[in-house]
Each structure stands twice: as structure tokens, then as C-alpha cells.
Amino acid sequence: MDTTQYLDVFIDESNEHLEALYKHLLALEKNPKEKSIIGEIFRSAHTLKGMSATMGFSDLANLTHQLENVFDGIRYDKISIKTETMDALFEAVDHLNAMVENIRDGGKGERDVKQIVSILKKVEHDDQDITDSEQSYIEPTEVVNSLQSISTLDEFELSILNESAERGYTNYEITVHLREDCLLKGARVFMIFEVLEKLGEVIKADPPVNELEEENFEYSFSVLFISESSKTDIEANINKVSEIENVIVNSFSVKAYKEKQQITPSEIVAEQKQTSATVENKSEPATNNNKRTSSKTIRVNIERLDVLMNLFEELVIDRGRLEQISSELNNNDLQETVERMSRVSSDLQSIILTMRMVPVDQVFSRFPRMIRQLARDLGKDVDVEIVGAETELDRTVIDEIGDPLVHLIRNAMDHGIEIPSTRKEKGKPEKGTVKLQAYHSGNHVFIEISDDGAGIDKDKVLNKAISNGVIAEAQVETLTEQQVYELIMASGFSTADTISDISGRGVGLDVVKNTIESLGGSITIDATLGQGSTFSVQLPLTLSIMSVLLVELSEEKYAIPLSSIIETAIIHKDQIMQAHNKKVIDFRGKVVPLAFLNDIFDVENKKNTTDSDYLSIVIVKKGNKSAGLVVDSFIGQQEVVLKSLGNYLTNVFAISGATILGDGQVALIIDSNALVK
Structure with a gap:
């Protein structure tokens, strides 16, 4: 029988059952006597076995069958739950996960599992002490x-x-x-x-x-x-x-x-x-x-949602053009129709964006088992707490955020949480805690990774930064506490005494920072020595449609994302000062450097704006830093579609993409993060 037509469904459902197995195994380790958890585990394993056998993936079915035997023994109290037993079960599920990934990549799910099968059989037989009366017992x-x-x-x-x-x-x-x-x-x-x-x-x-x-x-x-x-x-x-x-x-x-x-x-x-x-x-x-309820959900290929999103993006561009034409013609009937279309398309936009949203739990769900393994490797006792796993993010953001969070968690485990004996000496509980929290705030999602470990030693960070040439000794006095913490995200920076594949707050943190900023987000650090650290990641809800402020440079139009703007201002030229050979202004008691966009983007000043005594400035932020972008004039706020510049225009400084405006003109979208230094 040809089963290829069911392959996508098989892979999706197998991944769901594997996630359920991981989740319930972690719960079982904490509550080994809870029969309902064992029942859930057994059902997932049994269903996975049946699906694998039907699809012809014999290695996957055979390993699941052996796993099912162990679960069956646990269910009927014939096998006791010990650390070694849980290690074997987690390893077996890791093998199953690798097999499903192999099938997804076009393989046949074949894998050498002789060793893990042998371990499972040993668990099954060595732990069972069944008398004849028990064997003949019927449930x-x-x-x-x-x-x-x-x-x-x-x-x-x-x-x-x-x-x-x-x-x-x-x-x-x-x-x-x-x-x-x-x-x-x-x-x-x-x-x-x-x-x-x-x-x-x-x-x-x-x-x-x-x-x-x-x-x-x-x-x-x-x-x-x-x-x-x-x-x-x-x-x-x-x-x-x-x-x-x-x-x-x-x-x-x-x-x-x-x-x-x-x-x-x-x-x-x-x-x-x-x-x-x-x-x-x-x-x-x-x-x-006595009424049977049908399922209210369907599976939709993400590629279809991408096509739908692209079509809607074109609609947003045309909507902007219609709004502009309506305004120019000043026809009441046309204006009413366009306004209604704008309302309907806004609702449609919300629905499409919601369809693309997936819970951050898709990323969070893999961390508890990773933390469990790291704790074993490092000889530590660590509990994981997850809050807000139902918080939703666009799928494109979810796909990119996994690896940066892994880096942050590994560093929290290794450099943050202390070993039990050290925690006991400090008067802390021997079991440390890593907390993952996600929540919405405006058009952003915040993900916080916090630990109750050693915190960050500011003096150690400063000494290392000076010795590595990251900062000059004269700058130390001018740095705020958070700016000191941010030094650990400099390239190659680490306060670890010995570097391993896990060690050091700085291992991979420069990559983390760059990845998050490339998504239009930011990362901040807060810590208390001896009490713990919190890494807070701010991310946009979606990457494709954004609200921007349109500005003009000579006869060219540019867009600045509203998410990075603090406010706009008009200042007199007399307010400009010099500091370290740079032009700055005193803005609300804070020194803010100026970036003249005409000079940065080499735009010819056809309007002779230099003759004016006043400058239009957009104050933007990146973490705790800010800058003033000098433009010729403000046009107004608008929702635009972010388009890539293509393969021929990669790595253009301070430009993250482009958009097509209602009048057909192309406006470049400014990457304000690159301009804040």
C-alpha cells in the first residue's frame, strides 16, 4: 500500500507525540506515583508504534514497542522509577526523535538502536520480580x-x-x-x-x-x-x-x-x-x-500561509495607493468606500497575522529536557519554571529565536547556577531555579531568562573588558550598571576561568545579540551579585508588516520603524554642541549624538535645507543607547510591507529592506540599530 500521501501527517503527528512523551516524562520524574501521567505516556507511545508500523518504519516501531513494554511495567508497578530508568527512557525518546527527523529529511528512519534496546530490556527484566500469581493476575x-x-x-x-x-x-x-x-x-x-x-x-x-x-x-x-x-x-x-x-x-x-x-x-x-x-x-x-462534536481545527501547510501573506502584502500596498487617490480626488463616495475597505482589510490583516502566530511553547517545550541533561552533566540540581508558554509569536520569529535562547539557558546553567554545596554554604536552597517567562507588551513580546545563581561580578567584567581592549580605563566611570553588564556581549568576551563547550557568559552572546537585533529586537541584562541574573529579550510580534514614520531626505523618502522611535523634535542649530569630535545635543538632560542621514546615505541636498536655522530630528533607541537622526522633514505615520532588497544588495549599511508606497515610489527602511553607537 502506498503511504506517501500520509507522510506529512505522520511526521506532524509523530512530532506531537514525541513532544508529549518528553513533557510527560519530565512530569513523571517529579511525580512517579501519578498514574494519570503514566497513562498519557503509554497512549502516546502506543499510538506512535501503530503509526510507525502502518507506515512501514520498522526500526521506529520496534524501538517504540520496547519502550512501550517498559511503560507497561511502570504502569502496573512491576518496574520502579529510578534515575537510571528515566535516563534510559529519555535516551530512547531522543533516538525516536532522531528517526522522525531522518524521515522528515527523506530517509527511512533507520538507526542503530541495539544498545538502547539492550538497556531497555535490562530495565524491563532486571526490575521485574513477578510471582506466578502475579503473572496470572487479570486487571x-x-x-x-x-x-x-x-x-x-x-x-x-x-x-x-x-x-x-x-x-x-x-x-x-x-x-x-x-x-x-x-x-x-x-x-x-x-x-x-x-x-x-x-x-x-x-x-x-x-x-x-x-x-x-x-x-x-x-x-x-x-x-x-x-x-x-x-x-x-x-x-x-x-x-x-x-x-x-x-x-x-x-x-x-x-x-x-x-x-x-x-x-x-x-x-x-x-x-x-x-x-x-x-x-x-x-x-x-x-x-x-449524546452529541458527537467534530474537531474545530485543520492542518494547513505553512507555505500556503506564506502565499496568503504575500498576497495580503500586495493588498496593503494597493490600499495605500487608493487612500492617496481618494484624498487627491476628494470624492465623498470614493472616500467612504476606501475607508470601509481600509477597515475590512485591517480586520483581515489581524486574522492573517493571528493565523501565522504560534505559541512560544514550541520553543520552550524543548528546554526542560535540555536543562535536565545539563544539570546531570554539571553535577547540579536545577528546577525549571515556565510562565506564559501560551504567548504567541509570528512563525518567522519563532524559527529564529530558538538558538539564541539555547545559548542564554546554557550560560545560565553553567555560569549562573552554583553547585549544591556552594549554594548550601551561601544559605540558598540546594536546588537552583531557571525561569523562562514570556508576555506581550504593546506590539512586542518579551522573553525573560532568569536564574537565582551567582549573578554577574561587575568588577570582574570591567577588568576583563579593559584587559581585552573592549573599553579604555578612562571610560569606566562613565558606564552605568547595565552598560557594564552589556560588555559581556562583546565578541569573544568571557568571564569563565576555564572555557568549555558550555562555559562562560560570553560564549555565543555576541551571536545572540546580533541575531536578536537582526529580528528588530533588543536584549538587556539585569543582575545582582550572589542573587541571580535576568536576560530580557524584546521581539516584534511580526516581521513582515510594520508601522513606520516616513521621512524625507531631499526628494527621497525613507521609513523608520516606530518600534525604535522615542519621539520626534525640531531644534535650533544653536543647540548643537561638540563632544569627542562628534555633534551632539542635550536632549532632556541626556547627551544624544546626531546622525545626519543626508551624509550617511550620500543624498544630494537639492532643497538646500542647510540654509534653514532649524533641524528635524528623530530620536531613536537601541537598548539604553539613543541617537538623533537628522532628516529634512517628516511625512507621517504609515503601515508598510517590508520587502527584501534581494541577493544583489546584501549587507547595505543601515538599510534593512524597502517598501512600496501608495504612489508607487520605493522607500528604503532604515535600520536604526546600526546607527546607534
Whole structure:
């Protein structure tokens, strides 16, 4: 059977199950006795095994099967959870992740897993001490299910069944077995329920409906069904759905059900009720009113969203042109139409941008297991706290921000958090904490990585900066506390006594800074010696459509992103002063250097603005630094689409891209970060 058409779905769903495995393994390590966590882990592993086997990836299926055996042993208390056990489980999931990545890159998911399989088998057999009586023990749920496929019914459901029988309807118990090579089991279940809802009413499903939708079952399920149709008609209609092995339709007797419940041993009933309660609590409320709810989400290829975004960007350009024409013609009907179009397109813009937003949890979710491994390697005890994982960012920003955050976390782990004995001497808890926090503020998202470790030694940083020639000794007195901390982001700077692949606050921090600034963001550092450090990253919500201030240089138009502007001002030439051979102004008590854009971009001054006694200035910021950009005049605020300059115009100084204005002119977008020094 050709399964290539299902490959993208397989990869997406496999990644979701692997993320779930990592997440629940971390939770299990903290709460080894929590049965609900073990159940979630087992379901993810079991589903991944079935998907892999169906798609023909045998290595992936075999390793998952061995992993499933260990989870099964943990679930029934035959295997105890120890550090070595958790290490083996994490390593196995790492192998599974590597296999799925190989499949995504066009491979067959093949990998040498003999060593990890051997370790898992050792965990499985060495930790089990099962007597003959334990081996022959049957789980209480299995006993009840052998008596009746539908496990338990409440009084409401029983009353519905009794009433239907009194009115001449027939109660059926239907068990459907799907073929083992069935792909997209959830879709088959949906089709079967559609058939049943045309013939009667579904009272209860086992497993519950939400479990069936999420494919958290093997290849069979049962339903209690009320109908006027005959057994033969029901079987015939269900069998019209493809990929079904067989269908068993039996009459259901409420009286017989109650009799079997009464003869069931009390301990079995108690166990069954507990199991049922756990499952019912996870099911959706909609199952109680006997209505099946369909999924409200669909998978969309990100390339389609990129195409949609590009089309909308063209619409934004045309919208600007229409607004300009409307203003020039001064026609009321045209102006009203354009205003309405502007409102509608603004709403459309919000929806499209929202569609491209993904939670920052996609990045955060991989950090707990990384922190766990680093803590083991460094001999430290570290807990991770995540706040605001649901905060959303544009996908393009998410794709770029992962590596910089990894650098920050590795440095916090190695250079920030102390070893347990040192923390104890300082009167701190032996277990350190790394906190990841994300939150929205205006048109930006802030991501903070903080630790309760050693902090940053300012004197050590200054001495190292002076010895490396990063700053002169005379500058030390003029630096603020945050400016001192920012020195650790200079290229190659490190305060670590010994450099390793992890060590040193400065290892990779210059790369972190450059990457974040290339995204239109900024990074600031705050620290207290002996108490900890906080790295705060500010990022724009999206990179493609931005609000800018349009300015004029002679007859050319330029755009400055509003996110970097503090304010605009008009000053008299007499206010310009000289400091260190540079022109500066005293702006609200702070010395701000001036950057004359006509000179920087070599724009011919055709309007002779030098003859004027006043200058138009845009005050921009980058972290704690600021500068005044001198322009000829202000045009106004506008939303524009950021376009790349292409491969022929790479690395143009202080220009981040271009945009097409409403009148068809091209305006270059100024990278103010490059001008603030």
C-alpha cells in the first residue's frame, strides 16, 4: 500500500507525540506515583508504534514497542522509577526523535538502536520480580470488559435505554474492529458515527468520543445505540465504510447488564468505577448529551500561509495607493468606500497575522529536557519554571529565536547556577531555579531568562573588558550598571576561568545579540551579585508588516520603524554642541549624538535645507543607547510591507529592506540599530 500521501501527517503527528512523551516524562520524574501521567505516556507511545508500523518504519516501531513494554511495567508497578530508568527512557525518546527527523529529511528512519534496546530490556527484566500469581493476575477492568464491552453506565443513561425499549426502539451494543493497516483511525470513526446518527442515536462510546477523535485506542471500539433499524441494516451500513475488519451488532439488555454488575466482585467494581471516573473526567462535556462534536481545527501547510501573506502584502500596498487617490480626488463616495475597505482589510490583516502566530511553547517545550541533561552533566540540581508558554509569536520569529535562547539557558546553567554545596554554604536552597517567562507588551513580546545563581561580578567584567581592549580605563566611570553588564556581549568576551563547550557568559552572546537585533529586537541584562541574573529579550510580534514614520531626505523618502522611535523634535542649530569630535545635543538632560542621514546615505541636498536655522530630528533607541537622526522633514505615520532588497544588495549599511508606497515610489527602511553607537 502506498503511504506517501500520509507522510506529512505522520511526521506532524509523530512530532506531537514525541513532544508529549518528553513533557510527560519530565512530569513523571517529579511525580512517579501519578498514574494519570503514566497513562498519557503509554497512549502516546502506543499510538506512535501503530503509526510507525502502518507506515512501514520498522526500526521506529520496534524501538517504540520496547519502550512501550517498559511503560507497561511502570504502569502496573512491576518496574520502579529510578534515575537510571528515566535516563534510559529519555535516551530512547531522543533516538525516536532522531528517526522522525531522518524521515522528515527523506530517509527511512533507520538507526542503530541495539544498545538502547539492550538497556531497555535490562530495565524491563532486571526490575521485574513477578510471582506466578502475579503473572496470572487479570486487571479488574479486563474482568468487567469481558462481562460487558461498555464498562459502566450511569442512572441517566440507563433511564434513556429503559425508556427507548418501552417506546418500541431497540437497544444495540455495537463493536467495530478496524483493520490494523487502517490509516487515520479518527477519520474512520467519524464516518462510522455519521452513518449511525442517520439510523438512530448513540448513547455512549467506549472509549469516550474525545479519545476516539484523538485516536487514543487500538483498533476496536464499542457504542450503545438506539434505533428502529434492524441488526442487518445497521451492519450493512457500517460496512460501507472502508478499512473495517468486522462489525458485531448485539441487542443490549438493561436487565442483563444490571445482573452482571451485581455479581461482579466488589473490589472489581471499585476499581472499575475509579478507572471510569478518570476517563470520564478527561472526556468532553458534550458526550453527556449524546452529541458527537467534530474537531474545530485543520492542518494547513505553512507555505500556503506564506502565499496568503504575500498576497495580503500586495493588498496593503494597493490600499495605500487608493487612500492617496481618494484624498487627491476628494470624492465623498470614493472616500467612504476606501475607508470601509481600509477597515475590512485591517480586520483581515489581524486574522492573517493571528493565523501565522504560534505559541512560544514550541520553543520552550524543548528546554526542560535540555536543562535536565545539563544539570546531570554539571553535577547540579536545577528546577525549571515556565510562565506564559501560551504567548504567541509570528512563525518567522519563532524559527529564529530558538538558538539564541539555547545559548542564554546554557550560560545560565553553567555560569549562573552554583553547585549544591556552594549554594548550601551561601544559605540558598540546594536546588537552583531557571525561569523562562514570556508576555506581550504593546506590539512586542518579551522573553525573560532568569536564574537565582551567582549573578554577574561587575568588577570582574570591567577588568576583563579593559584587559581585552573592549573599553579604555578612562571610560569606566562613565558606564552605568547595565552598560557594564552589556560588555559581556562583546565578541569573544568571557568571564569563565576555564572555557568549555558550555562555559562562560560570553560564549555565543555576541551571536545572540546580533541575531536578536537582526529580528528588530533588543536584549538587556539585569543582575545582582550572589542573587541571580535576568536576560530580557524584546521581539516584534511580526516581521513582515510594520508601522513606520516616513521621512524625507531631499526628494527621497525613507521609513523608520516606530518600534525604535522615542519621539520626534525640531531644534535650533544653536543647540548643537561638540563632544569627542562628534555633534551632539542635550536632549532632556541626556547627551544624544546626531546622525545626519543626508551624509550617511550620500543624498544630494537639492532643497538646500542647510540654509534653514532649524533641524528635524528623530530620536531613536537601541537598548539604553539613543541617537538623533537628522532628516529634512517628516511625512507621517504609515503601515508598510517590508520587502527584501534581494541577493544583489546584501549587507547595505543601515538599510534593512524597502517598501512600496501608495504612489508607487520605493522607500528604503532604515535600520536604526546600526546607527546607534
